[in-house]
Amino acid sequence: AQRVTQPEKLLSVFKGAPVELKCNYSYSGSPELFWYVQYSRQRLQLLLRHISRESIKGFTADLNKGETSFHLKKPFAQEEDSAMYYCALRTGGGNKLTFGTGTQLKVEL
Amino acid sequence: NAGVTQTPKFQVLKTGQSMTLQCAQDMNHNSMYWYRQDPGMGLRLIYYSASEGTTDKGEVPNGYNVSRLNKREFSLRLESAAPSQTSVYFCASSVGDMGEQYFGPGTRLTVT
Numbered sequence: 001a002q003r004v005t006q007p008e009k010l011l012s013v014f015k016g017a018p019v020e021l022k023c024n025y026s027y028s029g030s031p032e033l034f035w036y037v038q039y040s041r042q043r044l045q046l047l048l049r050h051i052s053r054e055s056i057k058g059f060t061a062d063l064n065k066g067e068t069s070f071h072l073k074k075p076f077a078q079e080e081d082s083a084m085y086y087c088a089l090r091t092g093g094g095n096k097l098t099f100g101t102g103t104q105l106k107v108e109l
Numbered sequence: 110n111a112g113v114t115q116t117p118k119f120q121v122l123k124t125g126q127s128m129t130l131q132c133a134q135d136m137n138h139n140s141m142y143w144y145r146q147d148p149g150m151g152l153r154l155i156y157y158s159a160s161e162g163t164t165d166k167g168e169v170p171n172g173y174n175v176s177r178l179n180k181r182e183f184s185l186r187l188e189s190a191a192p193s194q195t196s197v198y199f200c201a202s203s204v205g206d207m208g209e210q211y212f213g214p215g216t217r218l219t220v221t
Binding site for chain 2: 046088097098099102
């Protein structure tokens with residue numbers, strides 16, 4: 001069965017410091033990975049997906065099939081990056097997503 | 110556009126009571142989903158509907174029923190609520206089975 005692991009419940013960094021939110025997955029087929037974000041008092045929304053290979057709000061994520069990882073990175077954290085981040089995996093047919101447990105990112109001044 | 114709306118925002122039920130959570134989207138999306146989120150866990154798919162008139166089970170369907178009333182609406186029913194169903198419930202929709210999922214604001218349900 002597929003699984004998504006986010007090992008850190010909370011990640012606290014200072015403003016301007018690099019950020020890396022870890023995500024590892026377990027799936028025997030060809031995965032499709034996403035990062036979703038939930039800012040305070042806002043809805044869960046898509047941040048980026050590995051297929052598009054784009055940078056959103058300065059964040060990037062590279063799919064590493066050898067390490068089965070899809071870590072989210074940003075070189076310089078901003079206060080507005082503070083939020084809950086979820087890694088998600090889409091497998092097989094349909095649009096069913098398996099979510100990780102989430103990492104709360106706190107950017108301190 | 111309101112996007113995905115859910116009612117109610119909060120609900121408290123007694124064990125054994127029934128209720129229906131409502132979800133509607135105004136984006137003309139074909140696919141709709143119901144998730145639950147429990148403390149310390151990720152969102153888990155309860156049921157989804159790939160198109161009007163079709164529904165399918167997700168990871169945790171036991172204790173729930175769904176109805177895809179029309180293209181806009183997808184309801185989730187608890188026939189006999191149990192404390193284990195205390196959770197935050199999220200509805201989502203997407204254009205098709207490969208599209209970005211758009212989420213509602215959630216319904217916080219407590220079963221005592």
